Amino acid sequence: xxxxxxxxxxxxxxxxxxxxxxxxxxxxxxxxxxxxxxxxxxxxxxxxxxxxxxxxxxxxxxxxxxxxxxxxxxxxxxxxxxxxxxxxxxxxxxxxxxxxxxxxxxxxxxxxxxxxxxxxxxxxxxxxxxxxxxxxxxxxxxxxxxxxxxxxxxxxxxxxxxxxxxxxxxxxxxxxxxxxxxxxxxxxxxxxxxxxxxxxxxxxxxxxxxxxxxxxxxxxxxxxxxxxxxxxxxxxxxxxxxxxxxxxxxxxxxxxxxxxxxxxxxxxxxxxxxxxxxxxxxxxxxxxxxxxxxxxxxxxxxxxxxxxxxxxxxxx
Numbered sequence: 001x002x003x004x005x006x007x008x009x010x011x012x013x014x015x016x017x018x019x020x021x022x023x024x025x026x027x028x029x030x031x032x033x034x035x036x037x038x039x040x041x042x043x044x045x046x047x048x049x050x051x052x053x054x055x056x057x058x059x060x061x062x063x064x065x066x067x068x069x070x071x072x073x074x075x076x077x078x079x080x081x082x083x084x085x086x087x088x089x090x091x092x093x094x095x096x097x098x099x100x101x102x103x104x105x106x107x108x109x110x111x112x113x114x115x116x117x118x119x120x121x122x123x124x125x126x127x128x129x130x131x132x133x134x135x136x137x138x139x140x141x142x143x144x145x146x147x148x149x150x151x152x153x154x155x156x157x158x159x160x161x162x163x164x165x166x167x168x169x170x171x172x173x174x175x176x177x178x179x180x181x182x183x184x185x186x187x188x189x190x191x192x193x194x195x196x197x198x199x200x201x202x203x204x205x206x207x208x209x210x211x212x213x214x215x216x217x218x219x220x221x222x223x224x225x226x227x228x229x230x231x232x233x234x235x236x237x238x239x240x241x242x243x244x245x246x247x248x249x250x251x252x253x254x255x256x257x258x259x260x261x262x263x264x265x266x267x268x269x270x271x272x273x274x275x276x277x278x279x280x281x282x283x284x285x286x287x288x289x290x291x292x293x294x295x296x297x298x299x300x301x302x303x304x305x306x307x308x309x310x311x312x313x314x315x316x
Contacts (some may be wrong), residue, residue, distance in 0.1 A: 021053030042267035043097045060101040066093045066158060069108065071115050073164075077121035078131060084123060085166040088142075090115050091149070091158040099154030107153040111146060115160065128167065135162050188304040230241040 025048055026032050032044040036056045044051075044058075051058075073087040092111060094100045104110050122141045123131060131138070139160045147157040167175070 015071050016073060018053050022048045022050055022057065024051060029064045031062045031064055031094070033062070033101045034061040040102065049211055060097070062094050062100055064094055064096045066091055066098075069111065069146060071112055071119075074116050074120070076120045078126055078128045080127045082128045082171060083168055084131060085164075086119055086123065086162060087164040087166075088115070088119065088160055090146075090160050093152055093156050094154055095156045095159060096154030099152065101154075103153040107148075107155055109151070110153065111150060111157070112157065114146050118142045119144045130215070131165060137164075138162060197265065223241055 023034070024044060026044045028046045030046060032049075034041045034044060034051055034056050036052075040059075041056060061278045069090040069092060071090055073085055076084050076086050078084055090111065100107055119138070119142055122138050126134065126138075127309045139162060142160040143157050146160070150157050
């Protein structure tokens with residue numbers, strides 16, 4: 001009974017081993033390579049898979065997800081013989097599990113070495129300043145070069161990114177000095193442009209102020225001239241109106257007598273003012289001259305009155 005129990009236990013254990021060897025569950029985004037009697041047989045997809053124990057074996061297990069690969073830093077020499085330390089990262093994905101298993105003994109090391117050699121080649125064709133400006137070109141060139149070779153290894157290179165570009169300390173100090181000088185140059189140019197614009201603005205303002213001042217003075221002169229002309233015209237019109245009224249008053253009844261009286265008063269007043277200017281009293285040599293002067297003035301008035309009267313009496 002004990003022997004029978006032992007045999008049953010052994011058979012049970014063997015049965016469990018057989019079941020575990022037969023049934024294989026492949027996770028999602030994984031691919032397992034099966035060899036049958038040492039030769040490639042199949043690639044197991046994700047899910048439940050059955051193999052023959054002791055004849056088939058799982059030789060390789062691959063992850064089909066995108067994998068980041070850190071490329072070790074290396075020193076590259078640029079076209080202008082400047083050393084530059086470059087550090088990058090590579091992203092790849094296994095697309096063919098069978099080729100990834102048998103195409104290369106170590107596809108990760110092969111991709112890494114190929115990335116480094118390609119990077120040195122691309123950097124060697126550029127000058128130092130261009131390496132900082134054309135990172136996208138460097139990344140694209142490396143991806144294209146690696147992807148062409150990696151296709152035989154069942155690997156798809158997705159992209160390459162440069163993490164850091166580190167020049168020597170001497171070159172770095174020289175670049176910083178150049179940047180500082182360039183910024184100082186731009187600052188001086190900006191300051192000079194500002195002073196230039198300030199002077200232009202001042203000159204423009206002074207010119208416009210002078211023009212405005214001259215226009216104001218011109219307008220003021222015009223206004224004064226127009227005012228003086230208007231004043232002269234008003235005075236002339238007033239004088240003419242006064243003369244017309246005087247003539248009308250002379251022509252009216254009693255006007256001649258009023259003129260005689262006015263002339264006499266002015267004559268006497270004139271002699272009176274002249275006598276006041278000196279200590280001596282001035283008396284006309286011939287008092288009859290006064291009556292003669294009055295008669296002369298009246299004769300002028302009559303001579304001006306006669307044509308007017310005759311014109312009024314002339315038949316129309």
